[in-house]
Amino acid sequence: MREEGKISALQAMVYQVSIVSATAILFTPAITAKHAKQDAWLSIIIACFFGSLQVYTAISLAKRFPNKSVVQYAPQILGTLPGKMVGFIYVFYFFFVGYFIQQEFAALMCSSYMPYTPSVVFMLILALLAAYAAYGGLEVICRVCSIVQTLVFATLALIFLLIIKDIKIWRFLPPLENGLRPILLGAIPPGGWFGETAVILMLYPFINNKEKAVKTSLLAVLILFITMEIVVIGAVGLGGPAETARSLFPTFNMARCIKLEALPILERQDALFMMVWVGGMMIKLTTFFFAGILGLAQWLNLKDYRPLILPSMAVMTALAVQAWENIAELFSFSGEVFPFTIILVNFIITGFLLTIAGIRNIILKNT
Amino acid sequence: MRKLIKKKLQDLLRNTINWIHQPAVERHDLDRIPIEPDLEINIKRLQEISGVNPDFIIRRFEIGGGIAEAAIVFIEGMVERGLLNENLLNPLMISYRPLKKRGPLLDQILRFALPMDVVRECDNLHAVIDHVLEGSVVLLVHGESRSLVLEAAGFITRTPEEPETEAVIRGSREGFTETLHINITLLRRRLKTPNLILENIIIGRISHTQVVVGYIRGLAAPKLVAEVKKRLQRIDVDGILESHYLEEMLRDQPLSLFPQAVTTERPDRVAANLLEGRVAILTDNTPFALIVPGEFVAHMQSPEDFYHHFILGTFIRLLRWGAFATSLLLPSVYVAVTTFHQEMIPSRLLLNLVAAREGVPFAIVLEALIMEVAFEILREAGVRLPRAVGQAVSIVGALVIGEAAVTAGLVSPQMVIVVAMTGISSFLSPSFDLAISIRILRFPMILLASSLGLFGVSTGLLAILIHLAGLRSFGVPYLAGLTPFHPDDWKDIITRAPLWMMRRRPTELSKRNQKRQVSGLKPEPPDLRRQGGRF
Known part of the structure; x- marks a missing residue:
């Protein structure tokens, strides 16, 4: 009586939100404030438009092939060999972001909470949880996502409510001090993250009410936009742009900054925020990992992806262990290189595929 | 002579062991x-x-x-x-x-x-x-x-008494007995409709146990009833002595720790669940009936919630969810916070804590495990011991666990509070089976907390969540209502909405016949204008 892998558009939306939110919440303020300073909140608006464009491109492509994923139809668009190569880029992209997340997660845990625990412990635990969820399949992942995501947003809202009295408007002044250029520069990384919602390319064949997918995808971008605005406004308004740009995890600082005379028990409870955030990271890794193994299985023409779970998990963790030397390297990478790699896949390659598909479709129509 | 003796012996043997x-x-x-x-x-x-x-x-x-x-x-x-x-x-x-x-x-x-x-x-x-x-x-x-x-059957039976595992303050005091036909009568008296169908199945090669599948025609999904019957007919064992034999054989996921059918002694609970479109399985010779599908929220609902004012019912529900979290998490969070995250404890409390723990020789995790195991021992002893001795044990237990252990410097008083709170909280669960699974899960959670702090607790919770999200009970997702999210069901999950608002049955169960009652049932004072009250 078990139906395998049919989700509603709304669940797909939760998936899309989950795939972005955990790291975006944590890193957006620092990375955006570095360039855009006090105008970071403007950068997010620009990034949001860029993100909508990306997800719209992706969904236009997906709509042409309603019953297949991008890994499956890339060979149909480009021909077998180039198509397979593009398919592999997509698959590798998912694993690449996967081990990037593992490394990010381990870096945060090591630097903020457990300095004496080797980072591989955190990577491994997160990987095992993600593998367990992936064994359950798409439905299970979506259910876990919806519960964890609710908790993440509730916690974030609570933190924001508790610090709202300490936000100073003058920290956002003067606007547009250095013109538009820094704002655009600051918009690139969050724009890249918004683009991760293009995972709809993999999910589209499993959605049972496909006609709603466009609306829910854009809604996902909107939800993420609100989330990022909240953390950016909170972080910049609380500590000013310079301090936000300097600190590694401004959102955690935000939780640490809670000051309440009336209820001192609510102060210094950032470890609770960490607990929820672990859940967010877990589902983020799961969503990427699941998309990756699903794509890999389709790339290899396998019937079931489950045998791939443990081997690819092991490879991914190994890659995560060796990839970045230290947290500084990881950070400059995530600010300067990482957004461009994901924009390359999510926007440029997807747009390229869409263009070719459009042209070839027209040719097909004419003949 | 020898032959004669041999023959006699053989005869003797044959006679006594003849039937064997x-x-x-x-x-x-x-x-x-x-x-x-x-x-x-x-x-x-x-x-x-x-x-x-x-x-x-x-x-x-x-x-x-x-x-x-x-x-x-x-x-x-x-x-x-x-x-x-x-x-x-x-x-x-x-x-x-x-x-x-x-x-x-x-x-x-x-x-x-x-x-x-x-x-x-x-x-x-x-x-x-x-x-x-x-x-x-x-x-x-x-x-x-x-x-x-x-x-002309006339064996000695027990008369319906108040069920001991599910006592209520208000509500029917009748519980099921070991006799099937009495149980059926108790159920019939509550649901007087020809649509209450009770189907008989005999299971057990030797025990020939009578098992009755009960449902309300038109409410229970035909697919569900067919599936229940199919799974029951598949069972071919020598004996069914208690309904748990059936539950273990009916499960969707046999290895899961969580109960996949609601077990109850109360006819009103069975009736309420039948009205939601579930299927009941009554077994001869046991007062415990099974209700399937038994998804997670079904274990958190007690019939008594509906016998009190809805605000009290809601309060009790919220309390129950809190107690559920407490009984699972309190010891592990205590261990994690005191071992890894001391900054979370207010300074004055921390000072007290350190002072109280000064003489305790064990690590906090060991202290927690010792106390939890001691509590489990006392609990089991309380169940098994003869009534007359029971009181002595509880006094000794309270003294040993509480006073003496603290005075002797074996445990800190805070740990006693934690363990006691945990133990008491687990009794708030209306389902004994769910309480058992939480009881067992508490130990891995303590170990995780002691090795990885709150991160470990989070890990454990996520693993449980993933497990529950993948679980199904007779095709119904175990977390139905929470996820897949059905906002309409929420009024009966977290809260207990007023009866006139409960217009629909649970979404996952009753896809065909959702409407429970007519709308506009909210009672109002009579029309004031007609009575001339306002003018």
Whole structure:
């Protein structure tokens, strides 16, 4: 009586939100404030438009092939060999972001909470949880996502409510001090993250009410936009742009900054925020990992992806262990290189595929 | 001489072990043996089958002063003696009506000589034996190849009492008993509709346990009922002694720690669940009924929530969710916070904590484990010990665990509070099965917390969440209501909405017949204007 892998558009939306939110919440303020300073909140608006464009491109492509994923139809668009190569880029992209997340997660845990625990412990635990969820399949992942995501947003809202009295408007002044250029520069990384919602390319064949997918995808971008605005406004308004740009995890600082005379028990409870955030990271890794193994299985023409779970998990963790030397390297990478790699896949390659598909479709129509 | 002794010994052996050496009576053997017109043969066969059992009684007599030879077969203690003598033996032997010698004798007996209500006919020995073992009396008449089965079951039963595992303040005090037909009566009295269908299934090769599948036609999904019956019929074991035998065989995920059927002793809980479109499984010889699908929120609902004001009901529900979290998490969070995240504790409390723990020789995790295990031991002892000794144990337990252990410097008083709170919280769960799974999960959670702090607790919770999200109970997702998210169900999950608002049944269960009641039931004061109250 078990139906395998049919989700509603709304669940797909939760998936899309989950795939972005955990790291975006944590890193957006620092990375955006570095360039855009006090105008970071403007950068997010620009990034949001860029993100909508990306997800719209992706969904236009997906709509042409309603019953297949991008890994499956890339060979149909480009021909077998180039198509397979593009398919592999997509698959590798998912694993690449996967081990990037593992490394990010381990870096945060090591630097903020457990300095004496080797980072591989955190990577491994997160990987095992993600593998367990992936064994359950798409439905299970979506259910876990919806519960964890609710908790993440509730916690974030609570933190924001508790610090709202300490936000100073003058920290956002003067606007547009250095013109538009820094704002655009600051918009690139969050724009890249918004683009991760293009995972709809993999999910589209499993959605049972496909006609709603466009609306829910854009809604996902909107939800993420609100989330990022909240953390950016909170972080910049609380500590000013310079301090936000300097600190590694401004959102955690935000939780640490809670000051309440009336209820001192609510102060210094950032470890609770960490607990929820672990859940967010877990589902983020799961969503990427699941998309990756699903794509890999389709790339290899396998019937079931489950045998791939443990081997690819092991490879991914190994890659995560060796990839970045230290947290500084990881950070400059995530600010300067990482957004461009994901924009390359999510926007440029997807747009390229869409263009070719459009042209070839027209040719097909004419003949 | 030696030969003689040997033969005697052999005879002795043969006589005493005679019945043991006979092959077991199998159902398919008996099915083939018809009832012969000759009474002697029937009686001989029955004696062969029944063996030396002293309670298997074959009483021979003559009907109506020599009209026919007859015998009744029954098991002593399973039938009501008075009924048997008054309504069967008396009219046939003493105050008999004149029976005609011509015409089928059995029909005549049935029509005017037997003042008993339920009488069936059967024509093979297998049926005879089956009915006798169920507590009926079988009447065999010479010259007839049929026999009459008279229902006269009258064994000692327990009267319905207040269920001990699910006591309530307000609400019915009746609980199920070990007797199936009493349980069915209790259920029928609550749901007086011909649509309450009770289907009988016999399970167990040796025990022949009667299992009844109950549902309301038109409410329960036909697919669900068919699936329940299919899974029940698949069970082929020698004996079903308690409904948990069934539960373990019916599960979607046999290895999961979480209960996948609601177990209850309360007829009102079964009735309430049947009204939601669930299926009940009643088993003979146990007061515990199973309700499927038993998803997570079904374990968190108690019928008593609906017997009080809805605000109190909501309060109790919220309290219950809190207690659920406490019983799972309190020890592990305490261990994690005191070991890894001392900054979370307010300074003054931290000072007290350190002062109280000064003399304690164990690490906090060890302290927690010792106390938890001690609590489990006391709890088990409280259940198993004879009532008279129970009180002594609880006093000693309270003293040993509480006062003495702290005074002796073995544990800190805070740990006693934590363990006590955890233990008490676990009793708030309306489902004993769910409480058990939480009880066991507490230990891995403590270990995770002690090794990885709150991160470990988070890890454990996520693993449980993933497990639960993948679980199903009879095709219904285990976390139904929470995820897949059904906002309409929420008024019966976190809160207990007023009855007039509960217009729909749970979404996952009753896809066909969702409407529970008409809308606009909210009571209002009578129209003031018409009464002239406002003017």
